[in-house]
Amino acid sequence: MLSLQKIVNVLLPLREIRYEALPDYDEDVYEPLRPPTVHPDYADRCLCDVKFNESFRMIKTGTKEWIKETEKKESEMNASKSREDYTKKDYEQDWFFAQKTINNAEPLLFIWSKEPSGGFMVIRNEKENVISYKLYFIDTRDRVKSRPIFAQVDEKTKQMSYAIWESKKFEKSITLLIKKLKKKKTLLDGTVLTVGIKRMEPVRRHEPQHFP
Known part of the structure; x- marks a missing residue:
């Protein structure tokens, strides 16, 4: 009778196990969610429904629930990126x-x-x-x-x-x-906005500027 270890040694070469070392991620870094995979062994993460003080439930890849949740997450990520881009433009x-x-x-x-x-x-x-x-x-x-x-x-x-x-x-x-x-030349107390001031050398207004 074959021992359990011998059975494992026989079966292991028959199945190729894919392994990839994943990089360390910061808590504030979010990656785009992956599309459905062919087999769970080839996925580096899974989507779970977690409830406070209860056990978690894995959501099967490719199901309607999975698609709905991934689309919701991607929409939130896109909105967050959009807000950051607009804010950065203002600050510049x-x-x-x-x-x-x-x-x-x-x-x-x-x-x-x-x-x-x-x-x-x-x-x-x-x-x-x-x-x-x-x-x-x-x-x-x-x-x-x-x-x-x-x-x-x-x-x-x-x-x-x-x-x-x-x-x-x-x-x-x-x-x-x-x-x-x-x-649109919107009037603000009878005034139309022209040029925003710049953080640069002071300019003496109401005096002619002479250029070489």
Whole structure:
């Protein structure tokens, strides 16, 4: 009679076992979910339904439940990536500043603005976990005016969008909001936004600029 070890030694060569060392993953890193696989031995992960203080249940690959859950997860990941892209674009704008007040905005606009009127900047402030955005601009009477920028979240996609009183609809980013206001020449206290100030060498306004 063959021993159990001898039986295992005979059967093992008949079946090729696939093994791949998986890299270490950070907790905040999410990879696109894999399509259905031919055989569970060739999958490096599985989808499970886990309930608090209860055992978990594996969801069979390729079933309606599996497809529904994977599509939901991919949709959430795409929405998250979209939000990050729009936010990054806003932060890259030269006219986008953080943690400043009206006392900071006035000198910055008058020193750095290249236009007699219409020069603008956007300031993001955060206090006690509350984030606010404000648009500051120079009006036609050479005064600094402001508009609060309203933000709302789409309940389905969790996508942020922004607007001011004069805009007709919410836009997916502050950059797009500013572009629409400029393109449509929306009047803000009789002023049309022109050029956002840039973090660069100061410009003396109302004086002719001489170039070689």
